[in-house]
Amino acid sequence: MVLKVLTDKRGKVLKTVPKFWLHAFTAHPIIVNLLNNKDHEIFDEYLSSIEVEDNQDVSTAYSITFNFNDNAYFDNQSIAKSIIFI
Secondary structure, three states: OHHHHHHHHHHHHHOOOOOHHHHHHHHOOOHHHHOOHHHHHHHHHOEEEEEEEEOOOOOOEEEEEEEEOOOOOOOOOEEEEEEEOO
């Protein structure tokens, strides 16, 4: 729950920073090598926010949700990935 409160607050601030997610991903020394020009375009124009949420059932699990504005690449506006450490 604490993580959700912090990420919600951070998300509001990040929406005021132009191209934040594009800069965040391209500044990472490993992730930048995994991205192509289309990824740059999607992160620049369509990625609106990223949310992290703790799993309530498993203490070593969480989910990451990528939220997108309307675009030609995805039918869904959100793509989520759940991670569980065993």
